[in-house]
Amino acid sequence: MNHTQATTVRPAPRPRRQTKSDNETRIPLHLPHPERVCKLDANECTRRPAQKVLDALTRWIGNGPLNWCPDTEAVRLRTALAGYTGLSFENIRAFNTTDELLADLARVLIDRGDKALIVPPISWHFPQQIEHCGGRVTKIITSDLFAADLSTVLEAVGPQTRLLYLAGPNGFTGVYYQNDQIETILKTHPYLDVIVDETYYEFSGMTAAELVGAYSNIWIVRSFTPAFGLGSLCLSYLLTQPKNLAALEQKSLGLTVTSPAQVAGRAALESINETREYVRKVKKNMTNLDLTLTGLGLTVVTTAANFILVRVACPAQVADYLAGQLVFVKNCDPIPGLEGFLRITVGDREITNRVLSAFLRMPRDILGTRGVRRPITLFRDSEENSGTAWVSPQTAEHIDRRFAYSGRQIQ
Numbered sequence: 001m002n003h004t005q006a007t008t009v010r011p012a013p014r015p016r017r018q019t020k021s022d023n024e025t026r027i028p029l030h031l032p033h034p035e036r037v038c039k040l041d042a043n044e045c046t047r048r049p050a051q052k053v054l055d056a057l058t059r060w061i062g063n064g065p066l067n068w069c070p071d072t073e074a075v076r077l078r079t080a081l082a083g084y085t086g087l088s089f090e091n092i093r094a095f096n097t098t099d100e101l102l103a104d105l106a107r108v109l110i111d112r113g114d115k116a117l118i119v120p121p122i123s124w125h126f127p128q129q130i131e132h133c134g135g136r137v138t139k140i141i142t143s144d145l146f147a148a149d150l151s152t153v154l155e156a157v158g159p160q161t162r163l164l165y166l167a168g169p170n171g172f173t174g175v176y177y178q179n180d181q182i183e184t185i186l187k188t189h190p191y192l193d194v195i196v197d198e199t200y201y202e203f204s205g206m207t208a209a210e211l212v213g214a215y216s217n218i219w220i221v222r223s224f225t226p227a228f229g230l231g232s233l234c235l236s237y238l239l240t241q242p243k244n245l246a247a248l249e250q251k252s253l254g255l256t257v258t259s260p261a262q263v264a265g266r267a268a269l270e271s272i273n274e275t276r277e278y279v280r281k282v283k284k285n286m287t288n289l290d291l292t293l294t295g296l297g298l299t300v301v302t303t304a305a306n307f308i309l310v311r312v313a314c315p316a317q318v319a320d321y322l323a324g325q326l327v328f329v330k331n332c333d334p335i336p337g338l339e340g341f342l343r344i345t346v347g348d349r350e351i352t353n354r355v356l357s358a359f360l361r362m363p364r365d366i367l368g369t370r371g372v373r374r375p376i377t378l379f380r381d382s383e384e385n386s387g388t389a390w391v392s393p394q395t396a397e398h399i400d401r402r403f404a405y406s407g408r409q410i411q
């Protein structure tokens with residue numbers, strides 16, 4: 001018998017995938033005093049959860065059934081979410097993480113060869129999941145990265161397009177599509193599944209939830225991370241029609257939301273007034289940051305979410321300088337269209353003052369600001385924590401006239 005030597009054919013190496021560490025700051029959580037760290041690079045909530053959440057978790061750990069598996073249907077959490085969202089219990093499903101949620105959506109909506117449209121920039125996780133399911137990701141390039149472009153989105157939809165992902169607001173630019181624009185897409189392309197990511201709903205106050213009852217091709221994603229402070233529990237949920245959830249169940253990984261996350265989620269919804277107060281403070285501090293950093297000669301983009309964008313001359317160096325002050329921000333310079341920008345999560349007053357102090361002490365050559373003429377005190381918590389910006393007379397006059405901040409403390 002003749003034996004032919006087997007030849008091993010090695011596949012060509014696959015292109016290296018972008019990983020989380022490529023464009024995101026590594027936060028040294030091993031520091032001896034992590035409470036001093038201002039983690040403002042991932043749009044998380046900058047406060048601990050409401051006291052009612054902490055109390056509920058403490059009671060559950062002390063007396064709850066730790067030896068039991070979680071409620072697979074998350075009945076009590078979904079009931080609470082029904083009251084919060086105004087939708088039916090049958091329209092809601094809870095998930096351990098937003099990534100898990102989107103991975104399940106990719107599995108149920110994408111077949112091999114299907115085309116998925118995204119409006120960049122977005123995180124790399126979801127496009128990667130689409131590709132794992134055999135789909136092809138196409139980026140919709142709009143004429144203005146900071147404006148919704150409905151006509152370009154509609155024109156991008158083709159015969160093989162199965163999915164459209166819209167972030168509202170976008171987690172990098174803050175761009176969002178109004179309900180009438182989303183409804184136009186749903187009506188024009190009834191075969192197209194539209195995912196609307198409302199991760200920042202509590203800040204924007206805008207939701208397409210009212211469209212769920214009328215359209216079977218809309219899927220709304222939300223999270224408990226940015227506003228409720230449950231980032232460590234990664235709790236998320238989906239709003240869509242019941243028949244969609246039934247289809248999702250068939251291809252889902254079927255991972256049950258952990259009992260602590262369900263307990264925390266219910267308590268967080270019971271503490272909604274505290275969350276709304278936090279959101280109010282974030283919006284106020286966003287205005288303060290905008291005013292002060294603009295006064296330094298920087299370009300600032302405010303958003304309907306919980307972050308701002310700041311354009312500087314040397315973003316990597318500015319990010320490194322801030323990291324030296326234990327203030328960690330997102331360097332968006334490698335992202336097409338966001339060259340020169342830093343993304344900074346906005347938090348409470350103490351964090352706002354930390355950010356301002358760092359910017360006011362920063363070398364001007366890496367900021368890219370020009371010479372200065374007049375000092376103006378922008379905030380003063382104490383002699384150790386105060387900030388003075390040297391701005392042009394025109395800027396100082398604007399600040400004095402509009403906000404009367406000269407010699408006064410930011411509230």
